Amino acid sequence: MTGPAATFGFRDVAADEKPRLVRGVFDSVARRYDLMNDLMSGGVHRLWKDAVAARL
Secondary structure: OOEEEEOOOOOEEEEOOOHHHHOOOOHHHHHHHHHHHHHHHHHHHHHHHHHHHHOO
16 A cells, blocks of 8 residues: 555555545445444434433
8 A cells, every 4th residue: 555544444544545435334324324223222322312302
C-alpha cells in the first residue's frame, strides 16, 4: 500500500478507500438496523429513544 493508511475493522486500508468501505457496510445493514438493535438490546433501545424524545 502506498500513501496514507487508515484502519478498517482489523486491517489497514488505503485512506482514500475507507469511505467506500464504510459506505458498503452502512448500505448492507441500513434496512435492518432497527431489527438489529432490537435483537442486540432486547428492545431496550426503543425505551431509551422514547425517554430521550419525551425529555426533548
